[in-house]
Amino acid sequence: MTDRNNLAATFLATTAWGAGIRADLAGDASNRQYERISDPNTGKTVVLMDAPPDKGEDVAAFVHITKHLRHNGLSAPEILAEDTKNGFLLIEDLGDDLYARVLQRDSTLEMPLYQAATDVLVKLHAAPVPDLNAMDPRMMAELVEIVFTSYRDGILGSQDTTLTAPFVDQFEDILRQTITGDLVLVQRDYHAENLLWLPERDGISRVGLLDYQAARVGHRAYDLVSLLQDARRDVPAAVELQMIERYIASTGVDSLDFHAAYTVLGVQRNLRILGVFARLSQDYGKPQYVDLISRVWNHMIRGLDHPALTPVAQIIRDNLPAPTPENLNKLRS
16 A cells, blocks of 8 residues: 555544445546545535645645534535645535536536535625635735746747736736725636536525635636536536526626626736646647546637726737637647
8 A cells, every 4th residue: 555545544443434435536627635434324425635744735724614604604625624734624525416416417507506506605705704715805916927937838838037027917907997895705717517416405405515715805706617617517508698697696796807807807817827737748648638628728718808807918929829629739749
């Protein structure tokens, strides 16, 4: 057994699940790994999260956000046991019915699922804000640099260091002008492969939440962008528009300001994702993320028509190569 396996077995032995049957669960783009632990006598299951501290993972953040979400009536998994020093958690098993899987089986559920997910954000954004670092305009602008250093340079095979600093400064100015208002908890990866459908529960409790340990405080449109401009599945335009209006109507925010912030954050987020997916392929040997780039690109390009983005729109169009089949193959190599 590896050291991590030995540590996991030692941790499980301190719980009621030491004799459980362990089976791997699909991971994500992080260094975290997951196992489902089954009780051979009762058939009940829990999930083991393995988040190695030496690889930059921190289960304490997951614990902190989980407590906040559950305190506010949301279906984050209950934490059953923890070893924060070694990076292990034993958590409630919310099942396998990810939004993406449910909708693949039954597309008629699209509207109710997205309505419920939008209502979760309405509820969460009405709650007190926890003590977390903020996603401020400078931080968000700097996060976009990766689209030049990984996506652009990965395709063109050369660097242009004169591009990034002026672009980041201009983008920061745009963010400062549009990303205004009160701050809320932002989960950051709020999309169909991190949301679970729990139809046996009521109201917003039907939405199971995962993968929020990187949460910050930020603008209330950010998670709605993550949900509706999904990198992994096509959300119908009609659903996107209706959910934006549902959120506005439920919260009473200014419609014009919210639409502007939503669009600017969409471009910010999708530029960053282009760079992240390129880096995952080239630096970490995960070329499957390249298959998602065209969808992300289309989200980003669509947002550039908004007047708020005029100062950077042409820079992006002139300097970022389109994800043609040839260019995508370069990112896979």
